[in-house]
Amino acid sequence: MAIIGSIIKKVIDVTGSISTEVNAAESQVKVLKQLLEKAQDTSFGKFYNFSSILESEDVVKTFQEKVPYFDYHTLNERWWSQLHEGSEDITWPGSPSYYALSSGTTGKTSKRIPVTEEMIDAIRQAGIKQVTALSNFDLPSDFFEKEIMMLGSSTNLKEHEGHLEGEISGISASNIPFWFRGYYKPGEDIAKIDDWDERIKHIAENAKNWDIGALSGIPSWMELMLKEVIxxxxxxxxxxxxxxxxxxxxxxxxxxxxxxxxxxxxxxPITVIDTYLASEGFIAFQNRPETHAMKLVVDNGIFFEFVPFHPDYIQQDGSLTEDAPVQTIDEVEEGKDYVLLMSTVAGAWRYIIGDTIAFTDKERAEIKITGRTKFFLNVVGSQLSVNKMNDAIKDLEDIYDIQLPEFTVGAIKIENEFYHQWYLGSDSELNVSEEELANKLDESLKNANKNYRVARGKALKGVKVKVLPLNTFYEWSGANKKKGGQVKMEKVMKEEKLKEFQAFIENL
Structure with a gap:
């Protein structure tokens, strides 16, 4: 009998049953006021006069009027760069203990995103909320005695100028509570190995020594690890x-x-639970088994805003136009795509995280990730977002009974005519031609997207498909950024990046 597991499960069930639902809109106003109060004496707070914002009748509206949007480059160049020069109290009191290194999905150069002790605590508190939510999933008692494989980036954080640096998954894993360390795999020694392939080799060699009950990590790298173990x-x-x-x-x-x-x-079959942890914070987690949508963490150190995802508001580099309208959580509509903005206890302000989301249940504050602001293909008016692309790829998987977990797409020009060039990653045995895949992909996109259908009747002449071994995508990530951790494959490539990818393929 799983005695310890029964005790843990009972505690979780009781905690879950007494947890009360918070009012999202009220919680968000409270969080914003807390952020402004804490940061009002920083350089950023003084520059934008947080004290006067706090005294206004409508704090949220005044905040939105006074403080502009920031992407990483503008916030780093104007403000965070001062932290690297040794200054303190810039966008948040003191100086950060950590920096989360994030190359994201678009380039080799790492972003260095401040991670304060308050953010570490906020991530920990959100993790506790997620564990409490397990009471909704009806898991057996013995599950709570099993070990957890957390496949993130290396926990071997680098010391630099008085702080530690690494990817957010490595920072989080290095800050796990002492009581959890006995459950945590692959363990500290293996987790510190920087080289992805070497780390996976050690995981495979030790796999049978562990009684793994749960996995945690980004799907693409999790799949690769499982294949190596198998x-x-x-x-x-x-x-x-x-x-x-x-x-x-x-x-x-x-x-x-x-x-x-x-x-x-x-x-x-196993239970799949979605979470949303980014370098900028723990954003959302799946709260119930009836849906894969995730509940925004609205009462824990992050103030969210939402800009309608429309081509008129998105610039070529993924940033927002200054006149882009913004909505708060009580103003959004279900089923519409929004660019996500965050103001946080790490000193990010009206920060464009780069993701797009949609609300599936406004009352529950539940969302799904729909794509990236840079992963938006709008050549000759096609207006394709990643969620539409994902749906079309899933159609191909269902129709032809194949697996297509990775893809990337870009616009090409042949004899003054535009085409969408798709590269599909698959290790499935294909019983269908690339031409047929292209035709079916084109058909699915026409049915799902009015703008794409119009574009296909005008300047966009067609779709081309090339199927590549799945490992091509992993090796591309390794060559351009690195393997594992928080690294994600770019779904849409601009002209220059697409040429680099094509050259990479030819040299394999």
Whole structure:
């Protein structure tokens, strides 16, 4: 009998049952006031006169009128760069203990995003909320005695100018509570290995020594790790090695594109729980099993704003125009795409995180990730967002019974005519031609997107498809950024990046 597991489960169930729903709009106003009060004596707070904002009749509206939008480059150049020069009290009191290194999905140069002790605490508190939410998933008692494989970036943080640097998953893992360390795998020694391939090799070698009940990490790298473990032990599926695996906590990207290929690695169904942890904070987590949508963490150190995702408001680099309208959580509409803005306890202000989201249930403050501001293909008016692309790829998977977990697309010009060039990543045995895949992809996009259908009747002449081995995408990430951790494949490539990718393919 799982005595310890029964005790833990009972505590979680009781805690979950007494947890009260918060009013999202009221909580958000309270969070903003707390942020402004805490930062009013910083250089940023004085420059934008946070004290007067706090005295205004409508704090939210005045805040939006006084403080502009910031992307990483503008906030870093004007403000965070002073932190690197040794200054304190710039956008948040004191100086950050950590910097989250994030190359995101678009380039080799790492962003250095401040992570304060208050943010570490906020991430920890959000994690506790997520654990409490497990009471809604009806998991057996023995699950709570199993080990958890957290596949993030290296926890071997680098010391630099009086602080530590690493990816947010590595920072979070290095700050796990002492009581959790016995459950945490692959363990501190393996987690500190910087080289992804070497770390995965050690995980595979030690896999049978662990009783893994849950997995946590980005789907693409999780799949690659599971394949390596399965291959090393010459198993048919991962449940031959980890028979008690019951839960996968996905994160950072929408899980749906990976669902088919991920399930092919399993011996039996498991519970998939989505989370949304970014370098800028713990944003949302799945609160109930009836949906893959995630509940925004509205009462814990982050104030959210939402800009309608429309081509008129998005500039070529993914930033927003100055006149882009903004809405608060009580003003949004369900089913519409929004650019997500955050103001946080790490000193980010009206910060364009780069993701687009949509509300699936406004009353519950539940969202889904729909794409990236830079992953928006608008050549000759096609206006394709990532969620529309994901839906079309899923159609191909269902129609032809294949797995297509990775893709990228860009616009090409042939004899003065525009085409969308798609590269699909698959290790499936294909019984369909690339031409047929292109035609079906084109058909799905026409049916799902009015603007695309109009563009296809005018300047956009067609779709071309090239199927590549899945490993091509992993090696591209390794060559341009690195493998594993928070690294995500770019879904849309501009002309220069697409040429680099094509040259990379030719040289393989």
């Amino acid at each position: 291959a090393y032990h010459k198993a048919a599926h991962i449940h031959e090695i980890w028979p008690n695996l019951q839960v996968y906590t996905s994160g950072g990207v929408a899980f749906e594109p990976y669902e088919k290929s991920f399930n092919a690695l399993l011996g039996k």
